[in-house]
Amino acid sequence: MAERVSSITDLPLDILVLVFPYLDAKSFLSFCSTCKAFQQDSIRLDPAYWSHATRSTFRVPNQPIVQHDGVRWQKLYRRLLTQSRVFTWGSNTYNRLGHSSQRDVPAGPVRLPRHLPRRRFAHSSSCSFPTEMDNTRDLGVIADMQCGGWSTTLLASKGLLYTVGVLDGMQVLHNHSADNGPQLLRFPAAYPYSTGPAAYEEPTIAIRQFSSGRCHILGLSDSGRIWSWYAVHKPALHVKFLNIDVNDSSSTPSYEPSTYGRIRKVVAGWSRSSAFVNGTGIVVWDPVQRDAHQNDDEVDTMLVLDAVEVPRTGYQRAKGASRESPEERVLGEEVGVVLNYIMLEHFVIFVTDIGKIFCAKFGDKNRVEEILELQALRNALDSPSDVQGSFRRFAVFKNGEVIIGDQDYLEACWNARMRNPEQTDIDGLKYIPALQQNNVISIAFGDYHFIALHSTGKITSYGTELQACGALGLGGDGDPEGRIRGIRYTGFGHDGKLLPHAYTHGRQVWFEPEKKKFMTFMTSGGKDPDEAKERMRLFVTDPAVQGELSEWFEQEGRSWDDNPAVKEADEDGLGSYFALSISAAGWHSGAVVLVNAKLAAQVQRSYIVKDPDAVDETNNTEDQQPEGTEPIGMFASSLSWLTDLGRWFLGLQTVAEQQQSNLQDVFHPHGLSDFLDPIAYGASPEKGYKYVWADKSFPRLKLSDGQEMPGTVDFDEWKNDIPEWKLDIEV
Incomplete structure (x- = not known):
């Protein structure tokens, strides 16, 4: 015994x-x-x-x-209790960012200073620097967020969903809400939908997982019930299927794997709804809506008659091989168990537990006749991969690699499935250097941009932001600060495209307000704009110089985490801003971020010093500039040179060639006042203090081709080595 x-x-x-x-x-x-x-x-x-x-x-x-x-999960548990915040950036049309007021926007039709060519001040419908959503701290712990085509939706830890913006921007007159704050998504009248414990204790409506499509939202409740919303102000519809068995249990989810018929997850695609049902597989149907003549209180359930099953996706491994039929055994060897899937505009993609990735193209009425393995994406180690994506692009994660693809690649593989089953010589997959073996755990795609989340809690951005809408989240509100992050603005629409240099190590999304001040100061010419004017002219006109200079700024910004005072105060090693999840769609992006306010204050203090040259205004009346006279000193140089540069690009005479009396014709009085203010320039946080970079010059570098940037100041050193650029990346 x-x-x-x-x-x-x-x-x-x-x-x-x-x-x-x-x-x-x-x-x-x-x-x-x-x-x-x-x-x-x-x-x-x-x-x-x-x-x-x-x-x-x-x-x-x-x-x-x-x-x-x-270690990561334990740290997240501790910090989620008090530090969950939601940040958004990009286009704010229909208030999809949840910013009720736009900051730092001049009021009225003012005549603005010509700092640089095509200097663009922030428009009230865009935000280029991550900004916390208004009125979200009272919602409790934010567990997840997702961006829709014209909306942003939050999942609170109590199982409640809140949305800003509109779900369908094509029918905004019918879907727009007068309230700009987060709106609680409602349920039919027969169900409680008030905030607080009532909803949390009701498993049929407490949402545990959700997905935002372009125009609709799907939610999966604790009991396994599917809810669908098509308008913020309309109650949800309970989705049921005619010919598919679904186990809608009233019990809360267990720690054990779900049983047959339980719904594992829901995914809202571009124009389709879907769910994974254990034992059945991926099920697809058209988004549901009430008829126009139906009363909201009369209809709470929608019976889907024509849901489509994606073939060969329902396999589940039995605990004993002897319990499997020959057909099941073959399915397990050829396809395997579906671990995750995504819905694109015309395709579904799924990954299985044997390292294979499959796609299937939708036909009429969402029909799927067959599935196709994507041969180039198979994991040679037979270990599971992951897939993420939306609309027309996707990312595959395997063994530390991140591979980007799009629907054109899927279409080429699909069309060649008969004549070229091995899919040889089919182009379209991209390996962006900054994403390889770099701890990337998630990627979120918008229409023309995408962002990547790293396990370190950092976010990097890639692609293009149309009309300089700020979707990349790199700051600057257009020229010139956006240029310093590696964005090239071109065309009539002023589209901002990330330069190839940015794809070697990526461009991080910064949350520290001080870094925005740092960018503002440097793009204003640093401490001596007159000395730096030739370097800045080269920076503006030469994309290669701009790309290398943007990498220098990137290294400077990333080095802030190495500050000894900050590292000593960082008890758990997650930093002051640690991104937990990301999302993107259309022209905007967002992230759930754990914010350590105490550490963030330490970061701020470490970059502020007393200004020994601060002027006591009460005892210095003789040095005040008379109204209408030419300003002097560092900011006078900034004003003169930056205006000269702007006029030089426009082919006009410089300020030096104008009469002093013409100053008021070039600058609005209020714009001039702000222009000369060190606080507005990013040199000072408040009177009597300055940032540590206030005495620095606009950088002067030795470029990778041996060229030396003009100027008289010493050359700046790189925090790290000059990268070996890989400039053949097209995104």
Whole structure:
């Protein structure tokens, strides 16, 4: 007879981990503190426990690529309690960003200073620097967010959904709400939909996972019920199927895998709805709406008669091989178990547990006749991959690689499935250097741009922002600050396209307000704009110089994390801004960010010093500039040179060639006042203080081709080495 177990420490680890999910976080930590044996990382930082605790407590979606990182999940659990914030950027048409007021926008038709050619001030319908959404801190912990075509939707940890903007911008007159704040998505009159514990305790309407399409939203409740919204001010519709068995249980989700008929997830595509039903597979149908003559209170359920099943996607592995039929065994060997899937405009893509990736093209009425393996994307290690994407583009994650593709590539593979089954010599897959082996865990696509989330909590941006709408989130509100991040503005629409240099190491989205001040100061010419004017002219006119200079600024910005004072105050190593999830659609983007306010204040303090040259205005009346006279000093140089440069591009005479009396014809009085203000220039946070960069010059570099930028100041050093540029990237 086996020896009796006399202590819980004698139990093997695989038994203990079955007990852990029944403990809340406080109980689990108390349990681990009972003896040294439970202090080992394999128990105290068990990834299965902390992933489950974080996801079940806060409804945070799973991140497959980091699901085995117990340290990460534990840190997220601690910080989600108090630090969850939502930031958005890009086009704010229909208030899709949730910014009720636009900051730093001149009021009225003012005549603005000509700082640089095509200097563009922020329009009230755009935001180029991440800005926190208004009125979201009272919603509780934000677990997830998703962008739709004209909207942004948030999932609170209590299972409630809130939306800003409109779901269908093509029918804005019918869907627009007068309230600009986050709107609670409602349920039919028969269901409680008030805020607070009532909704959380009702599993039929507490949402645990959701998906935003272009014009509609799908939500999956705790009980496994599908809800669909087509307008913010309309109650949801409960979606049911005529010929598909769905297990709509009233019990909360268990820790064990779902049983047959349970819905694992919902995905709202460009113009389709879908769900993964265990035992059936991927099910697709058209978005549902009430008829125009139907009363909202009369219809709460929509029975879908023509839902389509994607073939060969319903396989589930049996615990014993002997329980499988020959057909199931073949399906398991050829296709495998679907782990994840996405919906594009005309295709569905899914990945399986044997390292294969498949696609299928939709026909009439969403029909799918067959599936096709994407041969070039198969994982040679037979280990699972992941796929993410929307609209017309997708990303495949395998073994640290991130491969970008689009529908043109899928179409080429689909059309060649008979004559070229191996899909040889089919072009269209892109390997962006900045994404390879760089801890990328998520990618979100807009119409012309995309953003990547790294496991370090950093976000990088790629692509194009149409009409300088700010969708890349790199700041600047157009020229010139956007140029310093590597954006080239061209064309009548002033579209901003990221230069090829930016794809070698990427361009991070910055959340620190001080970095925006740093950009403003440098693009104003630094401490001596007159000395820097030839370098700035080269920076504006030569894309290669702009690309290299933008990389220098990128390295400077990233080095802030290495500040000793900041690192010492960073107790958990996540930094002051740690992005938890990202989303993008259309012309805008967003992120759920954990904000350590105490650490962010430390970052701010570390870059501010007292200004010994600060002027006491009460005792310095003799040095005041008389109204209408030419300003002097550093900011006078800024004014003179920047105006000269703007007029030089326009082929006009310079300020030096004009009479002093013409100054008021070039600048609006209020614009002139702001232009000469060190605070507006990013040199000072407030009177009596200055930023540490206030005495720095616009950078002078030795370029990779051996060229030396003009000027008289010393050459600037790179924080890291000059990259080996890979400039053949087209996105």
